Amino acid sequence: MEIVIIGGIAAGMSVAAKAKRTNKAANVTVIEKEPYVSFGACGLPYYLGGQFEDQKEMFARTPEQMRASGIELLLEHEVVAVDFQTKTVTMTDLTTQSVKTKRYDRLMIATGATPIIPPIPGIDSTNVYTITKPEPVAQLKARLKDIQDVVVIGGGFIGVEVADQLALQGKTIHLIEAENALMNGPFDPEFSEKIKMAVEKEAITVHLSEKAEEFVTQDGRVTAVKTDKGEYPADVVIVAVGFRPNTQFLKEELDRLPNGAIVIDAYGRTSQEAVFAAGDCATVPHRLAGNVYLPLATVANKMGRIIGTNIAVEADEMLAFPGVLGSSAIKAGQYEAASTGLTEKQAKQLNLNVRTTCIETSNHSNYYTVQEKIMIKLVYDAETFVLYGAQLFGKNETVLRATGLTSAIHAGITTKELGFIDFSYAPPFASTWEAINVAANTAK
Structure with a gap:
C-alpha cells in the first residue's frame, strides 16, 4: 500500500507516524514544502518573548527520526496538483525546480494554512x-x-x-x-x-x-x-489577522467551505475516495456545531492520529473521531482565560434554546494565601439543563478548571449534575464547594 501525505507539520506527521505503526508493510511518504517537519508554531510568541531560547524545543520530531522509523521524507518539495482519477501527485523539487510525480493508493492532505x-x-x-x-x-x-x-x-x-x-x-x-x-x-x-x-x-x-x-x-x-x-x-x-487554508492547488473536485477548507467526515475522509484531510486545511467534526473550521494544533494532532489508523486499514476497521469542542486558552499578563464548547452567541446562531449564568467566585479557601476571584460563565439548555459551553477568566488556577468543564460538556451532563460532582478539595486548591460546583448551582 502506497500512502502519500502532503504536509509534514502537525496533522501530517501524526498520520505518518501512526500509519507506519498500524501497517508496517505500507510505504509511507511525506511531501513537505519546508526543510523541516513536526514544527509547533504555537511556541513562537513565547520564543520571541524570551520564555525559552532554543528553537529546537518547538520541533517534536527531526527528519532523521522519521526516516529511521521507515518513513520516506521529500523535504523542500511542493505539491502543485493532484489527479484523483489516476491517483497521482505532481510536485516541484524546490532545490532543483524539477517536476516529479508519485502515485498513491491512499492520500492524506495536511497542507495547513497561510497567514492572511x-x-x-x-x-x-x-x-x-x-x-x-x-x-x-x-x-x-x-x-x-x-x-x-x-x-x-x-x-x-x-x-x-x-x-x-x-x-x-x-x-x-x-x-x-x-x-x-x-x-x-x-x-x-x-x-x-x-x-x-x-x-x-x-x-x-x-x-x-x-x-x-x-x-x-x-x-x-x-x-x-x-x-x-x-x-x-x-x-x-x-x-496576525487570521489564516486561509492552503488548498488553492486542488481542483474543484473536493467539497470545500467558502474559505477553501476541505470538508471531511468523522473518519477524516473527503468527498474523494481514498483521500483524507485534516489540520488547518480542513474542517473538523464538532460535537455540538457540526462540521466547522477550527485551525487549532490540538485538533490537528488528534485528527492526525485517528486518520493515521484509518488510512492504513480497511473501512470496517476505521475509527470515528468523537468530535471537538473548540477548547482553547490564552494568557494575558497576570490573567488567563479559557473557552470550551459553545459561547452564548454561537448557541444562538445555532438556534439553540439556551440560558446562561455568569458568576465570580473564589479559587480556594479564604484563609489560604493569595485568594483570587474566578469568573465563570455556563451556557446550557433552557429546558434540559444540558451543558453546552463554558468560559473562565482569572489568575492562577483558572484555565485548568476548563478541563473539568470540557469533560462535562463532552459527556452531555446537566448543570444540576455538575453542581454536585465530587471534585478534589484541599484549601490551597479549592473551597469545599469547588468553583465549578458554585457556578453550576446558580443555573436556573
Missing part, C-alpha cells in the same frame, strides 16, 4: 512580520534590542500573545483590532472585555473598531501605521 496578508499599502516592507515560521521570528528576536515601537494588527490568539510577550520586553505596543472586541471568536463580550483589561494592565494600548489603512514607509521599511482613526510609530509591524 491584507492588501495594505506598504505591507511588503522588510520589517513587517507574521508569527508562523521559525526563521523570520528568529531574525525578529535578534533585532529586538534595537526595537521600541511595535504595532500588532489583529486581536486574536497570536496578536494578543505576541503583544503580551513583547510588553514583557519593555516595548511600546499598539494592538489594533478591526472588530469591537478582542478574542471575539472563542469568547462572549463580557470575557473579551476582561481580556482587554488584562492586556491594558501590561501597558499595551488597545485600539478596537479600528482598521489599518496604510503602512508609512521609508527606504523599504515601515516607520508608522496609519489607521482610519490615527497614526502610530512603528519600528516593527506584526500582522
Whole structure:
C-alpha cells in the first residue's frame, strides 16, 4: 500500500507516524514544502518573548527520526496538483525546480494554512512580520534590542500573545483590532472585555473598531501605521489577522467551505475516495456545531492520529473521531482565560434554546494565601439543563478548571449534575464547594 501525505507539520506527521505503526508493510511518504517537519508554531510568541531560547524545543520530531522509523521524507518539495482519477501527485523539487510525480493508493492532505496578508499599502516592507515560521521570528528576536515601537494588527490568539510577550520586553505596543472586541471568536463580550483589561494592565494600548489603512514607509521599511482613526510609530509591524487554508492547488473536485477548507467526515475522509484531510486545511467534526473550521494544533494532532489508523486499514476497521469542542486558552499578563464548547452567541446562531449564568467566585479557601476571584460563565439548555459551553477568566488556577468543564460538556451532563460532582478539595486548591460546583448551582 502506497500512502502519500502532503504536509509534514502537525496533522501530517501524526498520520505518518501512526500509519507506519498500524501497517508496517505500507510505504509511507511525506511531501513537505519546508526543510523541516513536526514544527509547533504555537511556541513562537513565547520564543520571541524570551520564555525559552532554543528553537529546537518547538520541533517534536527531526527528519532523521522519521526516516529511521521507515518513513520516506521529500523535504523542500511542493505539491502543485493532484489527479484523483489516476491517483497521482505532481510536485516541484524546490532545490532543483524539477517536476516529479508519485502515485498513491491512499492520500492524506495536511497542507495547513497561510497567514492572511491584507492588501495594505506598504505591507511588503522588510520589517513587517507574521508569527508562523521559525526563521523570520528568529531574525525578529535578534533585532529586538534595537526595537521600541511595535504595532500588532489583529486581536486574536497570536496578536494578543505576541503583544503580551513583547510588553514583557519593555516595548511600546499598539494592538489594533478591526472588530469591537478582542478574542471575539472563542469568547462572549463580557470575557473579551476582561481580556482587554488584562492586556491594558501590561501597558499595551488597545485600539478596537479600528482598521489599518496604510503602512508609512521609508527606504523599504515601515516607520508608522496609519489607521482610519490615527497614526502610530512603528519600528516593527506584526500582522496576525487570521489564516486561509492552503488548498488553492486542488481542483474543484473536493467539497470545500467558502474559505477553501476541505470538508471531511468523522473518519477524516473527503468527498474523494481514498483521500483524507485534516489540520488547518480542513474542517473538523464538532460535537455540538457540526462540521466547522477550527485551525487549532490540538485538533490537528488528534485528527492526525485517528486518520493515521484509518488510512492504513480497511473501512470496517476505521475509527470515528468523537468530535471537538473548540477548547482553547490564552494568557494575558497576570490573567488567563479559557473557552470550551459553545459561547452564548454561537448557541444562538445555532438556534439553540439556551440560558446562561455568569458568576465570580473564589479559587480556594479564604484563609489560604493569595485568594483570587474566578469568573465563570455556563451556557446550557433552557429546558434540559444540558451543558453546552463554558468560559473562565482569572489568575492562577483558572484555565485548568476548563478541563473539568470540557469533560462535562463532552459527556452531555446537566448543570444540576455538575453542581454536585465530587471534585478534589484541599484549601490551597479549592473551597469545599469547588468553583465549578458554585457556578453550576446558580443555573436556573
